[in-house]
Structure formats: C-alpha cells, structure tokens
Amino acid sequence: MIKINENYLKLPGSYLFSAIAKKVNEYSAAHPDKKIIRLGIGDVTRPLPKAVIEAMHKAVDEMADAATFRGYGPEQGYDFLRNAIAENDYKARGVDISPEEIFVSDGAKSDCGNIGDIFGVDNVVAVCDPVYPVYVDTNAMAGRAGDYDPKTETWTNLVYMPCLEENGFMPQLPERTPDIIYLCFPNNPSGAAIGYEELRKWVEYARANGAVILYDAAYEAYITENLPHSIFEIEGAKECAIEFRSFSKNAGFTGTRCAFTVIPKELKVGDVSVASLWNRRHTTKFNGVPYIVQRGAEAVYSPEGKAQVRELVDFYMNNARVIREGLAQAGFSVSGGVNSPYVWMKVPEGMTSWDFFDELLDKANVVGTPGSGFGPSGEGYFRLTGFGSAEATVEAIERIKNVFGK
Secondary structure, three states: OOOOOHHHHHOOOOOHHHHHHHHHHHHHHHOOOOOOEEOOOOOOOOOOOHHHHHHHHHHHHHHOOOOOOOOOOOOOOOHHHHHHHHHHHHHHHOOOOOHHHEEEEOOHHHHHHHHHHHOOOOOOEEEEEOOOHHHHHHHHHHOOOOOEEOOOOEEOOOEEEEOOHHHOOOOOOOOOOOOEEEEEOOOOOOOOOOOHHHHHHHHHHHHHHOOEEEEEOOOHHHOOOOOOOOHHHOOOHHHOEEEEEEOHHHHOOOOOOOEEEEOOOOOEEOOEEHHHHHHHHHHHHOOOOOHHHHHHHHHOOOHHHHHHHHHHHHHHHHHHHHHHHHHHHOOOOEEEOOOOOEEEEEOOOOOOHHHHHHHHHHHHOEEOEEHHHHOHHHOOEEEEEOOOOHHHHHHHHHHHHHHHOO
C-alpha cells in the first residue's frame, strides 16, 4: 500500500502568503467597492529593464532560426551568464569566485528549499526568528524539524535564534551547536543588514564547529551603506558557506524566474565536495533556465542594464523611505527600509500581529504581513514592502496615518 511523506502532515495550516491571499480575497468579495492597496508580498511592480527586454527579444528571434536555435542547455547555466555573474558580482568586489562554482536556477526560493536534498536528515538546523518561512517549512517537509508545538509555535528539532530589537534584530550565536545555519542579509522580514565584523563572527563560528552557512543574499542590491554584499567577502567563508542570489528583486524577474547559487570548491564535508553533490542534484532534477531568460539576465550586467537596474532599486527604496518616514510620523516604532525594501514596524500596544492585519485591512484597506507569520519572535511586529507603485505607497501611508496616527 502506498505511503505518503507524513512530514507534510505536520505542517500547520497553509503557507503564510497563501493564508494572507485567502483573507484578502474573502474581504474583497465581501467589500467589492473597497480599493485595496497591497504592501504585503515581496513582489515587484515595475516592468523589466529595457536592456533585458531587448536581449530577450533578440533571443526569441534566435529561437526562430534553425541556425541559432537552442534546445537543452547546460543545467548549470550558459557560460555567458555564469561568466558575467563571476565578473560583476564577485571579481568586481575583489572576490575570487569562478564560473564553475555558480549554478543558475529558476529562483532563490527554489534553491533555499532544494539545497537540503544534499544534506542528511539528521543535521541540526538553526534559523533566525523571525525568518523567511521557506527555510523552516522545507526542513519540516524533509523531516529535520521534528514536531510542531502549537503552544510555542516552534519545531522541536530546530534551533531558533531570536532577532530582537535590543540586538538590532541581529541573531546571536546559538547555545546548541547546529550543523546548518540559515542567514539572510539584508534580512527578510526585518530589513536588518549585517556588518563585516558581525558576519566574520558567524564565519569563524561555522568553521570552528564544522557547520555550513546557507547565506541568502537576495536583497544585496538594496544595500546603501558600507556593508558586505556577499559572505565571500569574509576570509574563510569559502570553506563554510553557500550563497543564494536572485534577479527577482533587483531586476524584476519575479515572473521571469532566474537566480543562482554559489558553492565554492573549498567547501567540503570530509572528503566530499559539496558542489559536486549539488551538481549531481541539479543535473538530475533540473533541466536548466530557458535560454531566452538567461540572455535577459546577462543583459542586467551590461552598462545600460546596470543603470536601469539601479533606477529600479532606487524607485523601490524611495517607496521604503516613504513608508518608514510616514510610519514614524504616525508614532510607530520602525526599522529597516535603509538597506532593504522592507520596513519592520511594531503594532499598536494590546494588538497581535494578526489583529493589526485585520484592522489595517478593514479600516485602511491596506495589506501587509503579520510578523508572527515569520516565527514567534515576530509577534507584535508587521512587515510592509516598498515594492508597490509610488502612488499606491503614498496613498497607503496616508490612510494608515489617518487611521492610526497620533
């Protein structure tokens, strides 16, 4: 008789953003006259850069000609894109990453979840709290998380690293030594960004304890201060870290799908090359990102592409500034929005994160993300995103100020 993966049955409810969508859809159906502004999910709203569109159009024409048609491509990514990534994202910052250490994929979310395939299920996993739900849910699906405790809203086998206001929403080195450590900077959801010395502490800790850091740098393009854009800027990180990057938030590829994961040759578990395991997984379970999409991603690194991506990032960061400053004027305690498109705010006293979600939706017709959906330490907080349109962002903040302003 067939059996299912019972770890899936341990997952509480639905995926956070699915739950939010359901609530919003139900409210919209009951109030069709209300204009809802969505600042919840981290989806972009601006069109792809012109340089990307032009490159993709040219690639489409190539696919229409037998002489230039492309079928299956290399699962790891075409050399033209891997070379561009190595040159612009790493060599330009003084980091020696070779194209062979770069694996192109259809999304950082996919890679963050799939990377667990190459690690044993008995590894101890540490996550920040609050945290991007994918890190937790995919480890629960794999059987590493243990059992879910609804009273504490935690998993029995996970090591939680609370990111509290008094520590600048930075995780502290855990008392229980983990084997796998998830770090995300600039952080989703809090918007906190990590400095060189702080990141060096984590690299030294991982090396000393034989742990691997899974470093999600999907928002590095939003860094405005003198901070590391890559964990590989830290000496020794190649021996203990894997880095995830994405074209979704900097170049608008959320609907186009292109990202990459970097696994250095130096990273080994015993005598086993971690990159070789990922390559085996990648070539077995993935047929590569479409040629047309990779040509578009390559154009991100052209002079025109770089300028246009900078304009996109500046646009969203201006929205984040409007949110941050507007909420502060309304009397809210806020953080983030400086090196990140996310603004992390305290909800009014006496309210839970979901209470505030309902109140905000009902009275201001604005959608955000309850902090508790990112973990127990997110309770009492709320995330708003700068990825909306400029007009909608301004209107949303005015509505919030009118309802909650002091």
